[in-house]
Amino acid sequence: MERFQDIDKADSTVIWVKNMTKKFGKFVANDNLTFSVEKGEIFGFLGANGAGKTTAIRILCGLLSPTSGEAYVAGYDVYKQSEKIKQSIGYMSQKFSLYDDLNMMENIRFFGGIYGLDKKTIEQRTNELIEKFGMQDMQKKLIKDIPLGWKQKIAFSIAVLHKPKVVFLDEPTGGVDPITRRQFWDLINETAEMGITVFVTTHYMDEAEYCNRVSIMSEGKIIELGKPKDLKEKHQVNSIDELFFKVARNVNY
Amino acid sequence: MxxxxxxxxxxxxxxxxxxxxxxxxxxxxxxxxxxxxxxxTNEIKTIGIAVLDQSNDYTTNQIVDRLESSCYFVVKQRISNYGQLESVFKSGAAKLAIVFEQQFDYNLQRNRKANVQIIADASDANFANLSVSYATAVIRGYINDKNVQKSGMLQIVPEVRMAYNPELxxxxxxxxxxxxxxxxxxxxxxxxxxxxxxxxxxxxxxxxxxxxxxxxxxxxxxxxxxxxxxxxxxxxxxxxxxxxxxxxxxxxxxxxxxxxxxxxxxxxxxxxxxxxxxxxxxxxxxxxxxxxxxxxxxxxxxxxxxxxxxxxxxxxxxxxxxxxxxxxxxxxxxxxxxxxxxxxxxxxxxxxxxxxxxxxxxxxxxx
Incomplete structure (x- = not known):
């Protein structure tokens, strides 16, 4: 674990976390997390339910404050500069993606509006989106009448509409069919190529293979961190799925 | 903004x-x-009353007429003694009883004061309250009119005023x-x-x-x-x-x-x-x-x-x-x-x- 202890905070570091701990009463949700994420990286955050992934993501987004430790997002301190952080991040969760009773255009305009984009920029980026997805006929449909897969793709596009430095995706592909999931990951790759850092949590171990680096959490701790290829070699397994079972079993499962 | x-x-x-x-x-x-x-509505309309008129003279009859013509009351039953009151209330025929004392008119003319008793079935307190107020208002109105005619001589027994909403x-x-x-x-x-x-x-x-x-x-x-x-x-x-x-x-x-x-x-x-x-x-x-x-x-x-x-x-x-x-x-x-x-x-x-x-x-x- 020593190699995590002293991590550099370079200019290209977008997320920098050192000894971050979050306690809820006596329960330790995040135990001494230390990691960093570089610009344009796709960073996968894996772990079983209750492992502490969501807590970590909520801290980094400024929804919770850590109990102790340090954390910087886009160069800003999560303790003091959460307002600045909010300007620089995008966020999308499985639980909520878009307002069901608004149509696609209204959703885009709303989220564009609260991120302070002007009308012209919103129109322009909306047109790009529609062009890209070929959704001309979906514009006026209420979101509740659009299939989940499409919804998630639109939601992701909206989360990066304001071109944030980093986008947090909390289980973005939950309940989505394999083909759409594949398309969704194409979108993620495109976004990362544009220089937007992607921080993603997921249950699907096959998705972990698409990440540049993954960390595996268990009981509030990071128990593995590295490139998927390196981790597989280290533990002599064929897939992240196997790896997950192997390392997770060592810790009480 | x-x-x-x-x-x-x-x-x-x-x-x-x-x-x-x-x-x-x-x-x-x-x-x-x-x-x-x-x-x-908690307004009272056509509420049944029982009348126990122990005097049965010109004035009491006029008051009963007045009550009936107010549109709020309908005389359902005339009774001859207090004993019947219970059964009238129990049957639900009347919610209110008006009892005139004996020699009502005589007392009013002589002593300038006569007593009328209003008994309400107060199992519905709000309703009773309101109907008593109505009845007193009507009787008061009658006496007022009399006073005007006879240049202020009769005493008003009930004193209730329904300010701002006289018709309740x-x-x-x-x-x-x-x-x-x-x-x-x-x-x-x-x-x-x-x-x-x-x-x-x-x-x-x-x-x-x-x-x-x-x-x-x-x-x-x-x-x-x-x-x-x-x-x-x-x-x-x-x-x-x-x-x-x-x-x-x-x-x-x-x-x-x-x-x-x-x-x-x-x-x-x-x-x-x-x-x-x-x-x-x-x-x-x-x-x-x-x-x-x-x-x-x-x-x-x-x-x-x-x-x-x-x-x-x-x-x-x-x-x-x-x-x-x-x-x-x-x-x-x-x-x-x-x-x-x-x-x-x-x-x-x-x-x-x-x-x-x-x-x-x-x-x-x-x-």
Missing amino acids: KTYLSLVKKEFHHILRDKRTMLILFGIPVALMLLFGFVI KGVYFFVPGIMALILMLISALMTSVSIVREKEYGSMDVLLVSPVRPVEILLGKVTPYILLSFINAFVIVVLGWSVFGLPVAGSLFLLFFECFLFISLALSLGILISTIADSQMVAMFVSAVGLMLPTILLSGFIFPIENMPLILQWFCNIMPPKYFIIILKHIMLMGNGLKEVWKETLILLSMNLFFILLAIKKFKIRR
Whole structure:
């Protein structure tokens, strides 16, 4: 674990976390997390339910404050500069993606509006989106009448509409069919190529293979961190799925 | 400003597209007005009375005629002794008995004082109260007329005065109450439910993660409800005036200013509820039991506060609707101005400040 202890905070570091701990009463949700994420990286955050992934993501987004430790997002301190952080991040969760009773255009305009984009920029980026997805006929449909897969793709596009430095995706592909999931990951790759850092949590171990680096959490701790290829070699397994079972079993499962 | 407008626009979309919300917003106020106005009326019409006339002379007959011609009373039964009273009340034929003493006319002429006894079936206390007042009013009216004819000589035994609402019209009582109820419903209940809905769906997280400030989220949330509350207050005033003939005696401007005070108070209560409730069900329950019920029961809307046990009276004193209803009665019925209601206005104002600050503070802590 020593190699995590002293991590550099370079200019290209977008997320920098050192000894971050979050306690809820006596329960330790995040135990001494230390990691960093570089610009344009796709960073996968894996772990079983209750492992502490969501807590970590909520801290980094400024929804919770850590109990102790340090954390910087886009160069800003999560303790003091959460307002600045909010300007620089995008966020999308499985639980909520878009307002069901608004149509696609209204959703885009709303989220564009609260991120302070002007009308012209919103129109322009909306047109790009529609062009890209070929959704001309979906514009006026209420979101509740659009299939989940499409919804998630639109939601992701909206989360990066304001071109944030980093986008947090909390289980973005939950309940989505394999083909759409594949398309969704194409979108993620495109976004990362544009220089937007992607921080993603997921249950699907096959998705972990698409990440540049993954960390595996268990009981509030990071128990593995590295490139998927390196981790597989280290533990002599064929897939992240196997790896997950192997390392997770060592810790009480 | 732009983010605020985006939020308001979004909120309006939510409201206008949800049929249930629209029904609550515009159906309930109208339904309540009509219901209270026409069905659950506490006005008395054609109430059955029993007459025990031990004197049966010119005056007593005239008084009975007077009672009957008032349209409020119908003589159902004439009885000959007190013993029959019980069975008349039990059968439900009459709710009120008028008992004239012996030699009523003689006493009145000689002693300038005669006694009439009014006995009410008080199993329905409100009803009894009202019908006794009606009967006394009618008898008093009769004696007044006599006095005028005979140049002031007869003594008036009952002294009751129904100020500002001499006919005891129900609509005068319930319009202020309904106003308080509706504004509470829309401002507190609807707002708390709509904020909690965003918490439940997880969209609140998305908003809190965005650069929008919590205060902006709140303002965007409540603005549409303020507007709708005003529309409803207006609808109630117009309905009261056009359908039930209740004019607003005082200043309309003051009336809407006081409405605004009450609306913002109710909104902060709604926000407060939304910070403690985790589901729409809980929010709805807390608003209904914690705010709507007191507005109906502990505000003087239906039950007079003066008649309550002391402990409940103290409770009433911390209920904002109580003061709002007092203010409304002053402005709408008596035509009074700020001079008469400044105390209640001040109380509403300070409650307002307290709850707004508390609501903003609580809402921030959530993040």
